[in-house]
Amino acid sequence: MSHTVDSLKTYYLIFLALMVLTAVTVGAAFIDFGPLNISIAMAIAILKGCLVLWFFMHVRHGNPLLKIFAVAGFLWLVILVAFTLQDYVTRPWQDFEANQRWIKHQATHFEARAALPGNASHGSAH
Amino acid sequence: MAKTSDKKSPLQHHFVHLNQQYDASQMGMWAFLITEILFFGALFTAYIVYRLMYPAAFGAASSHLDITLGAFNTAVLIASSLTMALAVHAGHTGSTRGIIKNLIWTIVLGSVFLGVKAIEYSHKFHEHLVPGPSFSFPLYPGAGSELFFSLYFAMTGLHAFHMVIGIIGLFILIGMAAKGRFNQEYSTPVEMMGLYWHFVDIVWIFLFPLLYLVLRHH
Numbered sequence: 001m002s003h004t005v006d007s008l009k010t011y012y013l014i015f016l017a018l019m020v021l022t023a024v025t026v027g028a029a030f031i032d033f034g035p036l037n038i039s040i041a042m043a044i045a046i047l048k049g050c051l052v053l054w055f056f057m058h059v060r061h062g063n064p065l066l067k068i069f070a071v072a073g074f075l076w077l078v079i080l081v082a083f084t085l086q087d088y089v090t091r092p093w094q095d096f097e098a099n100q101r102w103i104k105h106q107a108t109h110f111e112a113r114a115a116l117p118g119n120a121s122h123g124s125a126h
Numbered sequence: 127m128a129k130t131s132d133k134k135s136p137l138q139h140h141f142v143h144l145n146q147q148y149d150a151s152q153m154g155m156w157a158f159l160i161t162e163i164l165f166f167g168a169l170f171t172a173y174i175v176y177r178l179m180y181p182a183a184f185g186a187a188s189s190h191l192d193i194t195l196g197a198f199n200t201a202v203l204i205a206s207s208l209t210m211a212l213a214v215h216a217g218h219t220g221s222t223r224g225i226i227k228n229l230i231w232t233i234v235l236g237s238v239f240l241g242v243k244a245i246e247y248s249h250k251f252h253e254h255l256v257p258g259p260s261f262s263f264p265l266y267p268g269a270g271s272e273l274f275f276s277l278y279f280a281m282t283g284l285h286a287f288h289m290v291i292g293i294i295g296l297f298i299l300i301g302m303a304a305k306g307r308f309n310q311e312y313s314t315p316v317e318m319m320g321l322y323w324h325f326v327d328i329v330w331i332f333l334f335p336l337l338y339l340v341l342r343h344h
Contacts, residue, residue: 003218011215015208022200022334026193029339037343041335049328056211056324058317066152073160077167084171088178104268 004061014055021048136312148314155318159325166329169281173336176273183270185341187263190255191278192246196338199242200330206235207327214320217313225303225316229296232323236293243286250275278337285333288326295319 025044033040053059059070141147177184209231216224254262255275263271299319302308308316 005218006215008212008215011208011211015204018204018207019201022197022204025335025339026197029335029342032343041339045332045335048331052207052324052328052331056207056327057321062152063149066156069153069156069160073156073163076160077163077170080164080167081171081174084175085178088175 004058006055010055014051017051018048136307136314144312151314151318155321159321162325166281166284169277169284170332170336173277173281176270176277177340180268180270180273183266183268184274185344186266187271187274187278188337188340189342189344190263190265191338192249193338193342195242195246196334199239200334202235202239202242203327203330206232206239207324209235210320210323214313214317217308217316218310220308220310220313222303222306222308225308225313226300229300229303229316233293233296233300236289236296240286240289240293243282247279250279281333281337285326285329288329292319292323292326295322 021044025041028040028044029037031037053070057070059067062070137144137147141150209228213225213228213232216222216228250256254260256279257272257276261272261275263275265271296319299316302315
């Protein structure tokens with residue numbers, strides 16, 4: 001049976017592109033782009049992933065059904081993430097870390113009080 | 127292998143011709159890879175949720191990972207993807223020698239990756255960064271950093287497990303190649319293994335920035 005045989009040059013060029021993009025993503029991480037840092041990192045990762053899919057995994061030589069398969073997998077991943085986040089993102093998580101610290105502070109305070117002499121036999125576990 | 131028909135043919139009796147068998151192999155492999163995307167996808171989703179909940183803790187914990195080893199491993203894995211692609215190419219051109227040579231390189235690079243990972247893990251054990259009773263991260267105490275390291279071990283652990291399976295598969299392929307199973311007409315197992323190996327590479331391409339590069343500019 002016949003395969004579309006790529007030239008070796010294609011593979012070496014894609015390898016080079018992936019290495020350069022790795023260097024770029026490391027470099028970009030050390031520069032403060034504010035909220036854009038994560039977007040840049042993910043954009044580079046998606047580009048690298050697409051290069052691997054398209055050239056190394058030969059999706060470009062695949063029949064239409066294979067291309068649908070390849071897209072479908074990532075489409076379902078997007079559904080998984082998007083539907084989960086539509087719940088979490090619409091809650092006030094911004095204050096979550098601060099709230100956690102407040103709860104911990106209250107708990108310590110309570111334990112300290114419970115440990116005081118004459119202050120009940122229950123409570124202080126530690 | 128196809129003992130019912132011609133002993134030398136890789137065509138199994140339930141397929142009409144090699145092209146049909148190849149298409150079926152390819153579709154089956156991709157269906158498996160889609161389940162793998164969602165398998166890892168659940169961990170990535172958990173990561174996204176907890177990073178939204180604990181952005182500062184994730185930043186502090188991430189910056190504690192060894193970025194040099196992480197970037198080195200990324201380069202090693204990309205190089206192993208290249209040698210895997212070259213092995214598949216050798217299969218298409220009918221070079222058994224080329225298949226074996228490139229698969230050996232892929233195994234070597236995959237093992238280097240796992241070796242570096244083992245060094246990183248042992249550092250984490252010594253620094254009490256493994257989630258559990260002895261976990262301690264004084265730089266940023268609290269649940270957030272412990273969750274980060276839980277996800278770090280779960281995600282890199284599952285990834286490393288896939289690499290181990292992959293390396294075992296590569297050894298099997300070398301055995302098949304040495305027995306002369308592959309020729310220009312038929313090297314489908316090498317190609318399917320290539321799909322798996324590249325997929326594992328893609329997972330790491332996302333793991334590296336998400337785990338090592340969260341908050342490096344501070």
